[in-house]
Amino acid sequence: MLHTINKSPFEKNTFETCIRFVLPGDPLLFIEDGVYAVQSGNRFSPAIKRVLETNPVFALGPDLDARGITALSEGVESVDYDGFVALVEEHQVNSWF
Amino acid sequence: MLHTINKSPFEKNTFETCIRFVLPGDPLLFIEDGVYAVQSGNRFSPAIKRVLETNPVFALGPDLDARGITALSEGVESVDYDGFVALVEEHQVNSWF
Amino acid sequence: MKIGILLKEGPYNHQASDTAFKFAEAAIKKGHTVDAVFLYNDGVTNVTKLMDPPQDDRNIAARWSELSKKHGVEILACIAASKRRGISDDVLVEGSAITGLGTLTDIAIRNDRLVTFGD
Amino acid sequence: MKIGILLKEGPYNHQASDTAFKFAEAAIKKGHTVDAVFLYNDGVTNVTKLMDPPQDDRNIAARWSELSKKHGVEILACIAASKRRGISDDVLVEGSAITGLGTLTDIAIRNDRLVTFGD
């Protein structure tokens, strides 16, 4: 199951809520303002590091570019809309907002 | 200056952000989903207690009723829309959402 | 006292519109003048006369219209925000109008208070 | 693969509509069928033909209309949500339609995926 998160973790509890329900192995995809979570060296970097121990983490590249985020937490993979579709091909979707 | 807060503290960071900028003595008025902050015995009760040491805290009664909140943190005063207007008569308004 | 209101969210989806209305009513009842309600962001959709909620629900556009008629409150939608969201003169409820952001500056200056409702 | 989309926010105010569109485009380009975009909550305001954004900005309603024409994607607004927000047949952009929530059940059943975009 693919979990998408579109809210900034600073502003809303979406990220913190979502990760409580994610099972090991299931991918997370950060989109829209959600991508701020994977910017390296911010308050949520330790949480992202913990998630990466059990789950693959992706972020939508066009949304990273739009926000000027170039340095990602290590292990987070940037995908484009094609990559988003590819993840949806493989998984049912659980969209958290 | 009257600070109004209309977001649940569980969902958004509005309450936590607002109280960093409130000066001692200025009143806070919780409205809409913001009123969940003053329900007694929840995760934010200690924070409300701290705010009450320096600032008067109000909550909009019709919004409390609509949400079935009967037990308020001690020291929080319930006001109706008339009371909201009365606070606006006395203060310029800073609406946080 | 003269009070202006800035409303930044549309009807039904957020409580902001309801709270703004209840506040305006209470202020008027207390003898204050509510000079204008300025609609911004999705707030401009408060005044489409095409809204048609269930019979047992409030009609938010009609309610603003009524407030305008009864108490002379100007209900003003920002033109740039309106164009983006498909609010034009053709769909405006009676008593509302479309105007520029300069008017909001006037409202802010000529009123004792500007109270914002949003999300 | 057959994909349905559920869009729960209006245009411009939230990025949800833009992301849904970009996702739909990419899915079609990859050879998938995007069967329908179902509009709920404020999402119904995506299809008012009255929207008139600045010339250098995207026209979101026109874009959905185009997607419908080119790729046969049904653009469907929930009737109850539409009535509340002043979206009626009179203002619908070409290629969109108003329908009941039963249709969303059909969309959920007949597609391999239902992807939601909201706020």
Next chain:
Amino acid sequence: MHVLRHAPHGTIYTYEGLEMILIMAAYEQDLSVVFIGDGVYALKKGQDTSGIGIKGFSKTFMALDGYDVEKLYIDSVSLAERGLTADDLVVDVEVLDAEEIGRLMKEQDVIIHH
């Protein structure tokens, strides 16, 4: 599966979510509803919306049973951190922990958050 995550009244999401659930229940078997985060407030007893001029709907949750929506789950942590217990709620719901809800989600073909 429908996931209700918003408090009632401040936004329409929970109300329109419930409208969706009622319609879909007429078509679908096996529909489940999960209350997470502020969504648990939707079930709080004693809501009286007359003062805010918005129609209340907490009693509609009691009618879900009649629509064959019998699978109602609630997140234990969300309940606890809001100082609530199952006794504060208008309907009987099964209190689950996050992992149990996560496993239920994983079984679903369609999940809609409101």
Next chain:
Amino acid sequence: MHVLRHAPHGTIYTYEGLEMILIMAAYEQDLSVVFIGDGVYALKKGQDTSGIGIKGFSKTFMALDGYDVEKLYIDSVSLAERGLTADDLVVDVEVLDAEEIGRLMKEQDVIIHH
């Protein structure tokens, strides 16, 4: 005083806030802008929105100076917890602590959050 508190692009609040600031600046003296919370992201260097199909506007903040909007303030805590420094921003802003911003707010007749 205008308070920008939303990240850019995910919602329109910052963009339409900026439109409001530009118009009001033509009428008002002494207009100030404060960046708090995710609002600080609006000033982040290197934004390229071409991939999401939304017009970028971070460069417009550089033009504020020409509209006589010279009072730009930013909350130091908001900046720090996002791992940013003044060097990461497209314009020069005065970094203040919360108490200083609170005192500035207290002096205002009108405060609009975006």
